[in-house]
Amino acid sequence: xxxxxxxxGVAAVGATPTPGAEHAPTPPNxxxxxxxxxxxxxxxxxxVYQNNAVKTFDDHFIDMESAEIKAxxxxxxxxxxxxSPLFSFPFYGHVVEDFYITTHGFxxxxxxxxxxxxxxxxxxxxxxxxxxxRSNSSTISVLSLPDRLTVEWSNVSVMAxxxxxxxxxxxxxVTIRPNGDIVFVYxxxxxxxxxxxxxxxxxxxxxxxxxxxHGSELHLYNKINIDNIDINTRTVAVFEALPTCVAQSTCxxxxxxxQNTNFSCTxxxxxxxxxxxxxxxxxxWNNNECHLSNSTTCEADGHNEWRHSSFVAQPxxxxxxxxxxxxxxxxxxxxxxxxxxxxxVYLYGKYNEDSLVGRHIKRLKQSYxxxxxxxxxxxxxxxxxxxxxxxxAKSKPVSEFVNPHPMATNNNVITASM
Numbered sequence: 001x002x003x004x005x006x007x008x009g010v011a012a013v014g015a016t017p018t019p020g021a022e023h024a025p026t027p028p029n030x031x032x033x034x035x036x037x038x039x040x041x042x043x044x045x046x047x048v049y050q051n052n053a054v055k056t057f058d059d060h061f062i063d064m065e066s067a068e069i070k071a072x073x074x075x076x077x078x079x080x081x082x083x084s085p086l087f088s089f090p091f092y093g094h095v096v097e098d099f100y101i102t103t104h105g106f107x108x109x110x111x112x113x114x115x116x117x118x119x120x121x122x123x124x125x126x127x128x129x130x131x132x133x134r135s136n137s138s139t140i141s142v143l144s145l146p147d148r149l150t151v152e153w154s155n156v157s158v159m160a161x162x163x164x165x166x167x168x169x170x171x172x173x174v175t176i177r178p179n180g181d182i183v184f185v186y187x188x189x190x191x192x193x194x195x196x197x198x199x200x201x202x203x204x205x206x207x208x209x210x211x212x213x214h215g216s217e218l219h220l221y222n223k224i225n226i227d228n229i230d231i232n233t234r235t236v237a238v239f240e241a242l243p244t245c246v247a248q249s250t251c252x253x254x255x256x257x258x259q260n261t262n263f264s265c266t267x268x269x270x271x272x273x274x275x276x277x278x279x280x281x282x283x284x285w286n287n288n289e290c291h292l293s294n295s296t297t298c299e300a301d302g303h304n305e306w307r308h309s310s311f312v313a314q315p316x317x318x319x320x321x322x323x324x325x326x327x328x329x330x331x332x333x334x335x336x337x338x339x340x341x342x343x344x345v346y347l348y349g350k351y352n353e354d355s356l357v358g359r360h361i362k363r364l365k366q367s368y369x370x371x372x373x374x375x376x377x378x379x380x381x382x383x384x385x386x387x388x389x390x391x392x393a394k395s396k397p398v399s400e401f402v403n404p405h406p407m408a409t410n411n412n413v414i415t416a417s418m
Contacts, residue, residue: 041224042262043092044182044207045240048230056236060183062150062173067143070101074139077131077159079103080113083142085149090180091123092209092222093244094280099123101140101151104130104199107174109209118199120210120220125174125184126231127204128197131159138169150175162196180241182207184226189233203228207239211282221278246279251298258296266294 034053039046049056073081084098091109100108100117106124108117118127132138134157143150152173157163168190175183184205195201206225210218226237245265248254254274258265264276268290275285285291349357 047238049236067141069141086146087178093247120208129159130156158197182239184237186235211280245274245276248274268294
C-alpha cells in the first residue's frame, strides 16, 4: 500500500486545464427541501447545508476552469501526491505547509505516507475507495490561490469490485483557507454505496487529527464526522476553525484562550508553547516535562514572584558563607588566645619555681631529661646519623611489599566490577 501511495508522487508531472462546462452547478432538486444543521465542536464549528440553503452552494462552489489537472493521480487507482498551498494552513491550530492529495477522496495531512493514512490526520470530503483510472473523463485537479486552495475529484467512480450495481460517478470539492476554514461542496453524489467501498465501515466524510509519539505511535485526539445521510448532491459542509491552545504563541494569549473557550490551556515556559496536552506537539511537551511544570496565569506579579523567589536564594547563600567565615575566624582567634595563655602560664612557672605551676613545669622537665633529652649530639654525629638514615632509606629490604597486580594487568578486575 505504501508503494502505491508513493508511486504517484513521482508520476504526477503533467498539468492541463480543466474544462469548466463539466462543473457547472446542477439545477436544484425540486423534491429536496433546503435545510441547514449546525454543530459546535471543540475545534471547529460544523454547518451542513442541503440543496443550496441560504445560497451556500452558489457561494462556495469553485469554478475549476483554470485549475491544474493532476495527470498522475487521474490515471491511478491508488495514489497520493504532495502539494504545498501558497499559504500556511492551520489544521486543528497546527500550521501545515504541505499535505497529500489522494485518489480516494481525501487529503492526508500526515507528515509522511504510510498504510494507515485513511485512519486519521485527514480532511475527507468523500473518503471511499475511488478509482480515477477507470475512465478517461475522471480527473483530480487543483486550483491554488493566495487566499484559498481547492481540490476537485470529478467524474470519479468507485473501484469496480466495490461498485454498486447502479453504478454512477462522483464529483466533489474541498477548499481550505488561510484562517483554517474548510469547505466541502458536493456537486454530484450517488445515493447508494456498497459497504465494500467504505473504509472500516466508518462515515465517509469528516476531519480528524492525531499526535505522533516515539516515531510510530499515532494517538487520535479528535474526529468530526458528517453523517452519511447528510451527504447529497448540492450539499455544502463548512468547518469554521475555532481558537485552539497550540495556535497561541504567548502566555497571555494562552490564558485568554483558556478563559474564553472550552480548552484547558496551560503555558509551558520550557517548551515555549501553549497546550492542553492534545496536539501534534505532545511529544515536545512531554520531553520538556510540561505536565509537571506549567502555568495558567501570566500576570506581571506572578513573574515577579518567580524572579523574587529565585533571587532570594542569593542572600541565603551569602548569609551561609558569611556564617562559615565568621566561625573560622572565631576559631582562629580562640586558638591564638589559648596559645597566649599557655605561653603566659609557662613563663610564669619558669620564673616562679616555688609556685604550683612552677613546680609542675619543673617535674615535666625532669621527666623529659630522664629519657635522654639532656644527651647532646654533636653536629658531626648528627650528620653521620643523617647519612646513615639516607643510606638505609635507599636500600630496599627484600621483604618489601610489591603489588602482585600492577595496573597494567588489573583491568579484568575493573571490568568485572562494572
